[in-house]
Amino acid sequence: MTAPLPKASHYINGAWHDDPAGDPLPVVFPATGETVATLTTASPATRDAALDAARAALPGWRAMTGSERGRILRRAADLLRDRNRAMSELETLDTGKPLQETLVADAASGADALEYFGAVAAGLSGEHIPLPGGDWAYTVREPLGVCVGLGAWNYPTQIACWKAAPALACGNTMVFKPSETTPLCTPMLAEILTEAGLPPGVFNVVQGRGDVGAALSTDPRVAKVSLTGSVPTGRKVYAAAGERMKHVTMELGGKSPMIVFDDADLDDAVSAAINGNFYSSGQICSNGTRLFVQSGLHDAFVDRLCERLKGAVIGDPRNEATNFGPMVSAAQRDIALGYVAKGIAEGARLVTGGAAIDGPGFFMQPAIFADVTDDMTIAREEIFGPVATVFSFETEAEALARANATAFGLAGAVFTRDLARAHRVVAGLEAGTCWINTYNLTPVEMPFGGVKDSGVGRENGSAAIEHYSQLKSVYVAMNGVEAPF
Numbered sequence: 001m002t003a004p005l006p007k008a009s010h011y012i013n014g015a016w017h018d019d020p021a022g023d024p025l026p027v028v029f030p031a032t033g034e035t036v037a038t039l040t041t042a043s044p045a046t047r048d049a050a051l052d053a054a055r056a057a058l059p060g061w062r063a064m065t066g067s068e069r070g071r072i073l074r075r076a077a078d079l080l081r082d083r084n085r086a087m088s089e090l091e092t093l094d095t096g097k098p099l100q101e102t103l104v105a106d107a108a109s110g111a112d113a114l115e116y117f118g119a120v121a122a123g124l125s126g127e128h129i130p131l132p133g134g135d136w137a138y139t140v141r142e143p144l145g146v147c148v149g150l151g152a153w154n155y156p157t158q159i160a161c162w163k164a165a166p167a168l169a170c171g172n173t174m175v176f177k178p179s180e181t182t183p184l185c186t187p188m189l190a191e192i193l194t195e196a197g198l199p200p201g202v203f204n205v206v207q208g209r210g211d212v213g214a215a216l217s218t219d220p221r222v223a224k225v226s227l228t229g230s231v232p233t234g235r236k237v238y239a240a241a242g243e244r245m246k247h248v249t250m251e252l253g254g255k256s257p258m259i260v261f262d263d264a265d266l267d268d269a270v271s272a273a274i275n276g277n278f279y280s281s282g283q284i285c286s287n288g289t290r291l292f293v294q295s296g297l298h299d300a301f302v303d304r305l306c307e308r309l310k311g312a313v314i315g316d317p318r319n320e321a322t323n324f325g326p327m328v329s330a331a332q333r334d335i336a337l338g339y340v341a342k343g344i345a346e347g348a349r350l351v352t353g354g355a356a357i358d359g360p361g362f363f364m365q366p367a368i369f370a371d372v373t374d375d376m377t378i379a380r381e382e383i384f385g386p387v388a389t390v391f392s393f394e395t396e397a398e399a400l401a402r403a404n405a406t407a408f409g410l411a412g413a414v415f416t417r418d419l420a421r422a423h424r425v426v427a428g429l430e431a432g433t434c435w436i437n438t439y440n441l442t443p444v445e446m447p448f449g450g451v452k453d454s455g456v457g458r459e460n461g462s463a464a465i466e467h468y469s470q471l472k473s474v475y476v477a478m479n480g481v482e483a484p485f
């Protein structure tokens, strides 16, 4: 792989920016454990420079028409597609995800978002509202101001684009902090945006850990914070934003149910369970890790899933034949292995996998648990690793009640050939994003987000516009003004 690395740690005001006052931020390639780059975190001066740049760029950017802004975003989408291979290689270096995946799911998804919101930007407008007596009102859709984006480590390029594209389309400016675990791709995205014609300061990237994220998201210059991360971080960021009356989007964790009825297409359901549990080595927020399978199909489902796992090609993610890579870090693998141990200790049946793989890198075998009960730790907590849990159920009402018995509400799915049942079950699921007879497809046209503890707000689709803009209402009097005295 020959992907170029970022020329500096940060990207501010349309240029690369180094910060010798920051702390070292080593970037570890998860497949080998080697440090491939050492960036620095942002010192307070660098954070300030980024926020000042975003604030200074705001008047000029919001004054442009939506069509003008959209043209730049669409050009950036084209550049990102042109550089898909280099960006995918970098994403693989950053995350350890197989190149086979990053070539189709990361920069490509980011480009989709830039293209989509580039087109949407041109159509942003308000309403005309007729009122009694010939008076009327109109609304103007205005940007919020400087937005802060905080990213998780599993989809760095995609997360940055899903936040930046709607924010910029609406005329906001942004300071984005990628996850400290995967800092390489986002500054490259900033450089691409500059090349596409984005004015300096409209999109800035600073590196750092949670303290940098906290300082950015509580800064008085900031109007909105959009986080993709865990529920505990979400609580902190949301509380701090609430105290300062800032807007938020919270894309948080999940423990989503996939309900498979006896009449489902077994192969489709198993394929979806593979995508929804083992893609990206299970490190996907919306994964359907609670597999509720009706008793008539249960054993066949578990057998087929185990059989299909034999097709996993585990190895160096830079090899395009590899379809199952390492976990992102030693710490994340330890968390997943800890859950496997807990599952066994609490009496679940480990059907296959679940062990660390010897050698360099943070590899573990994909794991399937059966005979899981709803009260077990592995049934309740987000694992964020390649650990699937299979439950047996008898009736539709039972499946729905058990699926909803969680504080999370990110996603859910139903597998059945009975269309009425499919829609009935989806209507009853307490989840922000649902699928019928498929899993984890998240096209940019479809709003994505969670309910309950899994989040607030929506990314993608026209719904995202609501979360990056606000309305100004203007009453226009066409008659004289009456007063009581």
Ligand SMILES: NC(=O)c1ccc[n+]([C@@H]2O[C@H](COP(=O)([O-])OP(=O)(O)OC[C@H]3O[C@@H](n4cnc5c(N)ncnc54)[C@H](O)[C@@H]3O)[C@@H](O)[C@H]2O)c1
Binding pocket: 150, 151, 152, 153, 154, 155, 177, 178, 179, 180, 208, 209, 210, 211, 212, 213, 214, 215, 217, 227, 228, 229, 230, 231, 232, 233, 234, 236, 237, 250, 251, 252, 253, 254, 284, 285, 286, 382, 384, 410, 450, 455
């Ligand atoms: N719903 C979604 O769209 C979605 C997508 C991907 C990942 N996730 C979730 O993300 C989690 C995994 O990612 P992670 O481990 O990087 O999450 P995390 O919560 O540890 O970190 C997320 C980001 O928040 C920053 N951060 C940490 N503490 C902060 C604070 N106090 N103030 C401000 N920022 C702070 C981190 O530096 C990082 O950039 C999982 O729970 C997963 O489900 C959700």
